[in-house]
Amino acid sequence: MLLxxxxxxxADMVIMxxxxxxxxxxxxxxxxxxxxxxKVDPGMRTSDPDVFAVGECAEAHGQVFxxxxxxxxxxxxxxxxxxxxxxxxxxxxxxxxxxxxxxxNLFSAGDFAEAKDREEIVLRDxxxxxYKRLVLKDNAIVGVVLYxxxxxxxxxxDHLKKGTDISELRETLIFGPAYAGGSPLDPTAAVxxxxxxxxxxxxxxxxxxxxxGAITTLGLKTLDDVRAHTKASASCGSCTGLVEQLMxxxxxxxxxxxxxxxxxxxxxxxHDDVRRLIVAKALKTIPDLMHALxxxxxxxxxxxxxxxxxxxxxxxPGTYKDDGQSRYINERVHANIQKDGTYSVVPRMWGGMTxxxxxxxxxxxxxxxxxxxxxxxxxQRIDMLGVKKEDLPAVWADLNKAGMVSGAAYxxxxxxxKTCVGTDWCRFGTQGSTGLGIKLEKFLWGSWTPAKLxxxxxxxxxxxAEATCKDIGVICIESGYDIHFAGAAGLDIQGTVVLGxxxxxxxxxxxxxxxxxxxxxxxxxxxxxxxxxxxxGIDTVRxxxxxxxxxxxxLYERFVYSQTFSQIDPWAERVAGKxxxxxxxxxxxxxxxxx
Amino acid sequence: xxxxxxxWVDIGRVxxxxxxxxxxxxxAHGCIAVFRTAENQVFALDDKCPHKGGxxxxxxxxxxxxxxxxxxxVIGLNDxxxxxxxxxxxRTYALKIEGERLLLDLAPAKAKTAA
Numbered sequence: 001m002l003l004x005x006x007x008x009x010x011a012d013m014v015i016m017x018x019x020x021x022x023x024x025x026x027x028x029x030x031x032x033x034x035x036x037x038x039k040v041d042p043g044m045r046t047s048d049p050d051v052f053a054v055g056e057c058a059e060a061h062g063q064v065f066x067x068x069x070x071x072x073x074x075x076x077x078x079x080x081x082x083x084x085x086x087x088x089x090x091x092x093x094x095x096x097x098x099x100x101x102x103x104x105n106l107f108s109a110g111d112f113a114e115a116k117d118r119e120e121i122v123l124r125d126x127x128x129x130x131y132k133r134l135v136l137k138d139n140a141i142v143g144v145v146l147y148x149x150x151x152x153x154x155x156x157x158d159h160l161k162k163g164t165d166i167s168e169l170r171e172t173l174i175f176g177p178a179y180a181g182g183s184p185l186d187p188t189a190a191v192x193x194x195x196x197x198x199x200x201x202x203x204x205x206x207x208x209x210x211x212x213g214a215i216t217t218l219g220l221k222t223l224d225d226v227r228a229h230t231k232a233s234a235s236c237g238s239c240t241g242l243v244e245q246l247m248x249x250x251x252x253x254x255x256x257x258x259x260x261x262x263x264x265x266x267x268x269x270x271h272d273d274v275r276r277l278i279v280a281k282a283l284k285t286i287p288d289l290m291h292a293l294x295x296x297x298x299x300x301x302x303x304x305x306x307x308x309x310x311x312x313x314x315x316x317p318g319t320y321k322d323d324g325q326s327r328y329i330n331e332r333v334h335a336n337i338q339k340d341g342t343y344s345v346v347p348r349m350w351g352g353m354t355x356x357x358x359x360x361x362x363x364x365x366x367x368x369x370x371x372x373x374x375x376x377x378x379x380q381r382i383d384m385l386g387v388k389k390e391d392l393p394a395v396w397a398d399l400n401k402a403g404m405v406s407g408a409a410y411x412x413x414x415x416x417x418k419t420c421v422g423t424d425w426c427r428f429g430t431q432g433s434t435g436l437g438i439k440l441e442k443f444l445w446g447s448w449t450p451a452k453l454x455x456x457x458x459x460x461x462x463x464x465a466e467a468t469c470k471d472i473g474v475i476c477i478e479s480g481y482d483i484h485f486a487g488a489a490g491l492d493i494q495g496t497v498v499l500g501x502x503x504x505x506x507x508x509x510x511x512x513x514x515x516x517x518x519x520x521x522x523x524x525x526x527x528x529x530x531x532x533x534x535x536x537g538i539d540t541v542r543x544x545x546x547x548x549x550x551x552x553x554x555l556y557e558r559f560v561y562s563q564t565f566s567q568i569d570p571w572a573e574r575v576a577g578k579x580x581x582x583x584x585x586x587x588x589x590x591x592x593x594x595x
Numbered sequence: 596x597x598x599x600x601x602x603w604v605d606i607g608r609v610x611x612x613x614x615x616x617x618x619x620x621x622x623a624h625g626c627i628a629v630f631r632t633a634e635n636q637v638f639a640l641d642d643k644c645p646h647k648g649g650x651x652x653x654x655x656x657x658x659x660x661x662x663x664x665x666x667x668x669v670i671g672l673n674d675x676x677x678x679x680x681x682x683x684x685x686r687t688y689a690l691k692i693e694g695e696r697l698l699l700d701l702a703p704a705k706a707k708t709a710a
Contacts, residue, residue: 329664
């Protein structure tokens with residue numbers, strides 16, 4: 001092996017270890033005392049008494065810390081110092097950590113360096129993939145490493161922290177609590193046998209008695225309650241199983257864990273959990289999320305990746321960078337894949353209205369690119385079917401030139417706003433339904449939603465635009481606008497229910513914007529509006545949108561903000577060269593001579 | 596079965612293939628999809644799902660598998676075998692990296708037409 005300075009070292013194998021390193025560059029440049037990290041005194045004060053440091057960048061007692069538990073302790077010290085308690089001091093306590101990589105169970109705590117006055121107890125079962133090592137000093141555990149089976153980690157760690165004299169237990173110590181205390185193998189009983197001060201949640205430093213105490217005194221019934229009141233299992237979630245067992249022990253049969261359907265086989269988390277944790281833990285990318293939530297696969301699957309991409313884009317508008325490779329092909333190339341691998345192209349026709357020049361441009365495109373089929377869609381637009389993938393950018397360029405943009409006929413997002421001709425033409429029309437439909441479509445287009453979103457506006461209760469089977473529908477009446485939602489006309493047939501009444505177009509648009517945002521924030525990926533509404537309750541939705549004006553305004557504003565980032569025509573972007581690799585072959589080998 | 600001699604063909608650079616994505620090679624014997632995983636491994640398979648001929652190059656790449664965009668069959672990239680309950684297999688091609696160039700052994704495609 002050749003080092004940078006020219007040294008050559010003979011080696012059969014090079015093993016590199018990497019870890020995190022405090023980022024103290026700025027502090028160093030600013031003249032602070034910096035060792036491995038920014039040096040702080042026990043009160044977390046840096047060499048400048050007016051500046052505190054906390055977290056992974058700080059070096060306290062000559063140590064730097066990469067785990068969350070001591071960081072919380074540091075934060076507590078700073079808080080006390082700032083509020084006038086000059087005696088508050090940080091003293092690092094033993095920490096345990098679990099490797100957050102699913103499929104590899106690793107627990108380590110304490111100090112497991114070898115030394116003359118130390119002894120070891122090791123259990124190694126290579127074929128079962130189990131390795132347990134206890135480091136003892138003066139008949140007490142000072143270090144624990146568990147690989148493969150980490151179930152007894154909390155028990156060993158508890159003894160480590162207490163400095164329990166293990167000489168009595170020594171013979172069976174390595175086999176854990178099941179054989180040491182004579183307690184049975186039942187995991188619930190094992191949890192019941194844990195001492196009150198045993199740490200359950202390492203992230204937030206929550207011990208057993210704090211959880212059981214909160215359950216009994218506050219009458220907590222669900223895991224979410226326990227999370228909310230104790231913070232246990234509210235960060236990384238890896239102690240969720242333990243917390244649930246504690247609830248079972250404490251509540252007995254009255255504890256009925258909500259059967260949460262995991263998102264996909266890559267995780268045990270359900271959709272709602274994932275969405276909650278994205279916000280709670282400020283998860284900003286798919287890899288961060290998979291790491292923090294202990295995804296079981298390194299790269300997810302075709303089910304979870306599109307869902308996560310949506311949740312992140314909906315949660316962090318403007319800051320999350322859309323991950324095209326986590327999108328289904330249709331959303332990746334902004335066209336609909338057909339059974340023969342060709343694509344269909346649907347330009348937007350606002351409110352179903354079109355013009356001679358748009359129709360002429362479409363006709364020209366169809367002829368120029370030999371597009372084999374042209375069809376009217378159910379959403380009042382024109383579909384060109386059988387377009388070759390490599391022709392897509394040129395097709396879009398021609399449509400763009402005629403003023404047309406993507407109709408997003410492929411999107412889990414706004415599709416169409418179907419309209420009737422309303423007061424513009426119809427002798428029964430009560431309001432300008434076409435105009436309102438166009439306004440709604442111009443307001444909503446480009447937005448991503450959990451599943452496709454289809455709207456319609458009918459100019460009178462005869463309902464020619466079929467608004468009462470749409471995700472969101474408007475029926476115009478003499479006195480204004482009845483806003484409907486939660487209809488379905490696909491896998492299920494279901495009429496809408498009335499959300500409420502609006503007097504003006506502006507109010508209608510605000511209500512629909514707020515409703516769309518609520519759906520964007522609560523809907524599970526691929527869950528249509530009617531299923532979401534059924535799950536959370538029609539009345540709950542109605543209360544939040546129609547009764548709680550403040551909430552409605554806040555939702556509406558969040559939607560408007562998110563729209564500032566989403567209303568860019570994806571076709572024009574690709575005509576300009578974005579993702580060009582998608583539309584051409586990597587190499588043409590057709591001329592490679594066949595022997 | 597006779598062993599066909601390898602026919603290495605330069606198909607471009609590794610970087611030409613998007614990470615967790617695929618590119619297409621046009622050949623006289625049909626299209627071949629070249630995949631690149633998150634771990635930077637590259638694989639080449641006929642661009643034809645064993646189920647209904649879907650273009651695998653258009654699927655979502657995860658781990659060392661791709662999910663066909665038509666009916667969600669999951670195909671292993673290293674062996675071309677359908678995973679889970681589905682049964683089927685797609686032809687794979689050897690790739691090798693020389694410098695930054697990516698070379699593909701076109702022999703299996705030629706054998707396919709000869710057969």
